[in-house]
Amino acid sequence: MSEDETRRLEELWTRFVARESLAKEERATLAAALERDEPLRRRMIGDLQLDGALRAAGDIEHGQEDVVAAVTALVTAAGKTEEVVAAVRRRLEEKARAAARSPAVLARRGGRTARFVAAAVLLAGGAAALALLLPGRDDARTLAPMTAENEPAAPLVPPEGAEGDRRSPAPARMGSTTAAGPGPRATVARLEVIEGRAYQHGADGRQRAAPALALAAGDWVSISGPTARARLAGPGGSRVDLAGEVVAGLAGDPAQPEGARLFLAHGRATATVPPSAARGPILVLASPHAIISGAGTVHLEVGTAVTRVEVRAGRARVSALGVQHATEIQAGQFTLVRADDLQPPRAQATPRLALLLVGPDDTKEGPPPAQGLRGSEERLKARLERLGFQVDVVDAGALSPDRARAAALMVLSPSVSSNRLDLRFAELPVPMLVLESTGFEQLGLTGARWKRDLGSAPPLSEIVIEDPAHPLAAGLSGTVKVLATPLNLRWAAPPASASLIARYAGAPDQAGLLFGYERGAATALGIAAARRVGLFLGNGRVIRALTEQGWRLFDAAVLWCAGG
């Protein structure tokens, strides 16, 4: 290899290791060279390993306690997941015993009786599928739903089996009422893990779910982590997207062999159910509070005491477990369901559009997947959606002013190459939330002089609220812990026309970590055409370390910024 070639390859390699974006041809050149030149390959792999070790050593300096806390929580929660599954199972068993003692509940009475089969599989031998039935019109009996408010007083106990042994005997087949050994497992759905950790709880206890996992009736799945996502491909072309912390169980439908039931014990799910020519809906959903059937797209959020049901397309029939009527929800409507209360449907307000701008810059969290967002950007997106925005993710380099003007808010991820932003961005009459200091400079939120207008703060996890009365303070005051672990942040010193909301202890004068401009205020570049906010979330590592108070400040920044 000539010297020029070596220099070229080294140049490409160092950009690759520095997490810079390489063009497709550049990556192909690098791959071809490494493939054919073994000494070069060994040398570069060694370099990559040392780069990784150095990055890890840097992470360790700042993230040690975070990891210890996370692992401790996981070790504790690993037992809790099994406890949740076992506790739900026990509640359904109790209902089955209660239902079996009252056969009148099963009979039709006068008017229509809705019948619903919800499933749970016992992880010990001798299990039976359960029928959870809505009472008929004349039946005053109400079934106690499974909520934390009326959980049995007895403490949760670990599942059966030797201490520390998470394996359990095979479950009985769904629909059987007698003890049965394990039989062939009929697939009810397939699980695709898109991001994060997913676990299957079935015949062999708990195991990590791999993509394209076949699930049988009686299996439970859980996903964990704020950016965890998985998709269940169900019968008849139905699909359920799970997001965040979710626990869900699957069952067959004895009344309709082609169908299935999904019980969402906790978390968020969006189900798309096609119309079915069969006797009933191909997929029926349930939560501890509600039963939902229909065709279309339904979004569920199941909490401790309430389930939110939003119909995004089609229509759904929603019943509360303890209420003797159902209600029809149409597209664009939602309802809140408690165990004993079913509210009338309300119109879902048209969500405001937020543009999340992303780019190629390193956010200190590794390159994004080919078809996805960085973990920090997934969290930003999820948080914006939680605040009621419809979020479009846009490459900052490809955004046209016209498209930007249609948005209620623009949020610039730290991955945006701010020094390559079109200067017209600064003049757009669109509220902007800017998270990274080169963006502050480029968009006129601050001047450009290092150590006068911008600078590095020492590693910190707490900030000091200077203006607690301002909406940007999110109702916080004094010293607030915003990061789980001390991290390096950048401070900014905006002109006096900005409202300085938060600093850090010992900061230079006017050096802030959170500040905002009203529309019409003078900025470092001119006049703010809409509200502008600068917030200290300068890279993905910081975003991922945010505490709940840190996220409150983000929420407040979004809502105040978008409000003007």
Add this chain to the structure above:
Amino acid sequence: MERPRSEPTEASQLERARRGQVDAFAELVRAHHPSVRVFLAAHLRDSAAIDDLVQDVFLRAFDRLGTLRDGTAFRAWLLGIARNRLLEHLRERLRSGLPAPDALELLLDRTQLAILEGDDEESRRGLELEALRQCIRRLPPVGARLIREHYFKGRPITALAAEERKNEGALRMTLLRLREALRECVRRRVGAANES
């Protein structure tokens, strides 16, 4: 021979952790997390995957504490779990093709997998963090400062290049040379330690 001062403490933590005491296990995590993370990060670029695997390793270790016979070999045992978990992860990634890799990612994954499967002492042990720290201290002051500013304080290359009055490409090359020097230094130190 006098036993090292830390041994009795770790032995008692292990014993308590075996009995299910999570706080004792947390101390073991605190002590050994750096080694596990450095080991994994030397083979993976995705910090989310590294975080994931670090947690998996310790979860597995907690589940399997009962199988650890020699308490004095806890770190080596832990790195063995990390190595196996990493092998599973790389194999799964290559098999599933998710996320869709290009030729460069595929080549790097295959090469890393081959190194791990080679099962030599160096691949089992991984890069020694303490040796790395000592080697950083032995770098010339300018080099040590660059390594600390970039890797430990997270300062981007653009900012460092401006301070050093170099273009970014030249600074990246400087970092490459520094990394190579560190690698050689670590190799010599670990080799010397094994011989003594």
